[in-house]
């Protein structure tokens with residue numbers, strides 16, 4: 001080992017789901033939305049002039065911040081925009097989790113949290129979910145340097161019962177509680193109304209799932225103006241021009257079409273409910289998902305075998321080779337046609 005290697009910041013990186021090059025596959029492995037973004041987004045793309053790229057973008061991302069604030073009924077100084085919610089969450093870890101006490105999050109959860117904690121040298125402690133994949137509120141009511149909980153959780157899709165998150169937020173006035181609502185639009189209840197009551201609450205959402213814009217990288221956080229100011233101070237100390245000119249316009253067009261948004265979300269929810277029934281009939285069990293995916297395991301055939309068999313048939317789902325969940329498949333909800341093809345393939349695999 002060369003001597004400089006001792007001073008390298010070493011991390012084991014997060015591994016995102018596969019993005020295969022082939023076009024003729026059914027892609028249900030990264031929780032993308034199968035429907036296109038709002039028509040206004042396409043129009044912005046068509047009308048955009050390359051000449052605009054000569055100039056730096058607005059570092060304050062003002063047009064998009066204002067559009068989100070208006071849609072959510074907030075003041076602009078309650079909204080922070082980043083390049084995907086991964087960027088927002090990373091910035092929030094860096095900004096708010098500076099204590100020597102451990103940050104708390106569930107053992108089964110979004111697998112980026114421990115990576116950011118390692119990257120930023122933040123101590124952390126995972127809290128086991130119960131046998132129904134729900135958090136145990138009392139686990140989050142001990143000394144800590146911050147809390148991050150996704151609701152609904154990933155990769156389980158489970159929504160925490162009403163009131164549990166508020167109890168945790170209320171019991172932790174001395175640390176920041178981040179609720180990651182990447183999937184909240186698919187039928188779960190948001191804690192957003194609580195930001196006026198609790199100054200330690202930061203709510204993070206994304207355009208990647210319910211607004212069909214994973215490729216644009218738009219995420220945002222909402223909280224009281226002091227939290228947003230601290231986030232901005234860190235952002236401007238790291239990279240002031242995070243979002244490009246085109247994406248700011250695309251995001252604004254997406255937020256402004258609320259009717260299209262609701263229609264797409266309803267379609268996904270209908271397909272999810274249909275898919276749950278079909279999978280149950282095939283002998284799968286799964287926690288009740290409120291997200292745009294289900295987390296299923298089969299009573300007879302193991303998840304890894306099903307994962308590989310599906311892949312051979314051109315259907316990509318997500319398999320995590322991790323304790324407690326290594327017999328589960330996370331299956332993103334696609335179009336009705338895609339889910340019909342999935343069910344047909346599963347029938348074949350289960351019965352062979």
Ligand code: PMP
Pocket residue numbers: 083084085086087110150153154180182205206207208214217218219
């Ligand atoms: N939070 C959770 C729980 C997620 O599953 C994801 C998607 N990988 C993200 C945040 C990040 O999404 P994005 O950066 O696309 O907004």
